[in-house]
Amino acid sequence: MKSDRSMHKPPDFSREAVCSESHQNGQHNTSVSESDDVLLRIIEGHKTTLKKKYECLYEGVALKENQTLLNSIYTELYITEGESEGVNEKHEVLQIESVSRKWVSQDKPISCNDIFKPLSTNRPKEQKKASFSQEPEGDRKKPEIRTVLTKGIAGIGKTVSVQKFILDWAEGRTNQDIAFMLVLPFRELNLVKDEQFSLHGLLLEFHPELKDLDPKKYNDCKMLFIFDGFDESRLQLNFCQSLCDVTTTSSVSMLISDLIQGNLLPSALIWITSRPAAASQIPSQFISRVTEVQGFSDSQKEEYFRKRVSDESQANRIISHIKTSVSLHIMCHIPVFCWISATVLQEMLRQDNVKEIPKTLTEMYTHFLLIQTKMKKQKYEEKIETDSKNLLESSKEIFLKLAKLAFNQLLRGNIMFYEKDLRECGIDVSEATVYSGICTEIFKEESVLGQKKVYSFVHLSVQEFFAALYVFYCYVNRNMEALEYFMQEETRMEPKYLWLAELLKKAVNKSLESKDGRLDLFVRFLHGISLESNQKLLQGLLTHTQNYQINIKKISCYIKKLNKDGVPPERWINLLHCLTEMNYNSLHEEIQAFVKSENYRTKLSLAHCTALAYMFLMSEEVLDEFDLKKYKTSDEGRRRLLPAVRCCRKALLAGCNLTEQSCSSVASVLQSVNCPLRELDLSNNDLQDSGVKFLCVGLKNPHCKVEILRLSGCELTEQSCEAVASVLQSVNCPLRELDLSNNDLQDSGVKFLYEGLKNPHCKLEILRLSHCLVTEEGFSSLASALSSNPSHLRELDLSYNEPGDSGVKLLSDRKMDPHCRLDTLKSRLIYVIIMK
Secondary structure, three states: OHHHHHHOOOOOOOHHHHHHHHHHOOOOOHHHHHHHHHHHHHHHHHHHHHHHHHOEEEOOOOOHHHEEEHHHHOOOOOEEEOOOOOOOOOOHHHHHHOHHHHHHOOOEEOOHHHOOOOOOOOOOOOOOOOOOEOOOOOOOOOOOOOEEEEEOOOOOOHHHHHHHHHHHHHOOOOOOOOOEEEEOOHHHHHHHOOOEEOHHHHHHHHOHHHOOOOHHHHHOEOEEEEEOOHHHOOOOOOOOOOOOOOOOOEEHHHHHHHHHHOOOOOOOEEEEEEOHHHHOOOOHHHOOEEEEEOOOOHHHHHHHHHHHOOOHHHHHHHHHHHHHOHHHHHHOOOHHHHHHHHHHHHHHHHOOOOOOOOOOHHHHHHHHHHHHHHHHHHHHHOOOOOOHHHHHHHOHHHHHHHHHHHHHHHHHOOOOEOHHHHHHOOOOHHHHHHHHHHOOOOEEEEEEOOOEEEEEEOOHHHHHHHHHHHHHHHHHOOOOOOOHHHOOHHHHOOOOOOOHHHHHHHHHHHHHHOOOOOOHHHHHHHHHHOOHHHHHHOHHHHOOOOOOHHHHHHHHHHHHHHHHOOOOHHHHHHHHHHHHHOOOOOHHHHHHHHHHOHHHHOOOOHHHHHHHHHHHHHHOOOEEEEEHHHOOOOHHHHHHHHHHHHHEEEEEOOOOOOOHHHHHHHHHHHOOOOOOOOEEEOOOOOOHHHHHHHHHHHHOOOOOOOOEEEOOOOOOOHHHHHHHHHHHOOOOOOOOEEEOOOOOOHHHHHHHHHHHHOOOOOOOOEEEOOOOOOEHHHHHHHHHHHHHOOOOOOEEEOOOOEOHHHHHHHHHHHHHOOOOOOOEEEOHHHHHHHHO
């Protein structure tokens, strides 16, 4: 144990260690020692500065009351190497809604702290000895992975991952071979985009603690440049220019371009984070590795709510409610949406007279706006106001200006705003602090780079909600000029009244024109606000409400027709959401129409499979049977269809080339509240023992109601029997029929099953162990189990095994026992043995 501890001792940053390394490199003079001493002090000061800056995490706006120590609540997000198919072509919420990726991701998971290490290399976990200098010139090699691009949708946790990466380094836990982590967020780079700097000068703008660092050391030290939020960049990067000197003055755009290309400081590491749609602007030849942050898994969602909500009963109610809405549950893959949901539901559950809690996105965000406005009243005006109309009327001017800002900037693809953007919408910059203060958790202001200001909504989806609110407000007030974006050229010339169905139709068409789906969530909110119940909640802003039921029927018919007009399946998902936001409850009919269409009879693409699975989930209709094999698609397509298991009574998944990862996905289904699944056939898939272990986690869950489980021909061994036995011993285990035939279980496996079968909690009635290489010893174990628990097992199939005479007799005696319920014993080879 002593030697093992020494391997993991923290790196030595003492002056003696550095001098010793300098001595080994042939450097003996005093000036080198003094230089190292200065370098050490600069590094320690840099680490201290970053630690203070990044040790706290803020939810919502960065106010003191919102801060929590990052290390106390951080849950490592699911990050994979590689990217999802079509990641740049669809709205990022749709990416998170491609639930099959979540369930059966084939990507390789990677720890955030290891993103610059090759996955194939099994490096020892011990830290390297302190060394912030690169190797001597003659031995220097380029890092195997120099530039990492990390993608992820807004609010998924990219910046928090960066923050944790920096904090772990600053506290001496990881990546100690790096001397400096230089953080240059694009939202702050935008503020100096028109200025000229040398690289050294630019770094001092962001990291003044490096003022004593000699620029000549840049090539000798291992540096990591972190460019967070590339999607927020307003720089014009040019990858055709070349700059090599850190002291040469140039534009900020050129400095960043040359750092990424490797012209400037080729030995430096580069980490870029970005939302997916913007990432394609960086030429792929300059990227060594692409990773993707995929957010919270189902278990992490629950973990978040339990940490966030101290009242256990309330936390359980929130988790149960989220699971009842497919739309809300999937959106909770995004950590920021979990925070919004927790804020709303926690407040509403405190009220005694609450009738209905939000089930759609529009309802959730409308209540979020009301709750934040109510909190503003209490904090700034010390008034308690419960009437929603009065609440919104008091802040109407502010909210409408913010809504205009949201819409204008959404069309331009901006999520960060500056003084010029605010002035365009009539927001006095000198009052922007008042806006961000009044709106608390909705609109935020950040001070960066010498107290310069940058503004944003707390999340892109909040901006999209406000943008929809602005368009609907303009519609109600007949402001046709503001609606010009949606009008065709021929109608722009004659401003006239527009029926709501026409506006929604034009908004849908505009969203479909956009390849990246930029307006998809906006369109979903716009449909939701058209519902009278949501208008009533917003009447302080909208001044009057209208019942648009006829218009809603018209737009529903139009959306249904679009399915026949060849709308891509992944975009069709969003149109289904629009129907859900309007409380349109005939999605089951849409599924049937899709299944009967030509798209279904021909080979389904991966996108079709994703869409079809999602439609099954959204319909909330329980299927009597889901036969995965009948769908004409690839193996990956079938994996994408797996989420439909969540809404069927019988799942036939036999012979579909599923793997252990599929078992993990199915196990997640089994743990779902109100899952209707009663029969599960996974036979003839290469699940192996590891897959069955995943599956058994779900089978042991108290929500699981599976009575029939078939695992014939799944490459299982005795280890699977051990896992299954633990399920059979569970209190209220629902299993009544189990098929483990055609697996290499042997006697050792049957001994494990014996432990489960003899348990009084085991209610198994049918057990099939045909072709399992069971001999006399295994038959003896089964006979003992029948003696201990004779009341349930009534059918036992042991065909094609080798029991010997004594094995036959043991089970025959058990069958004749009047206390034993066993009435069917299939053992074909037993007869052969008897005849001999």
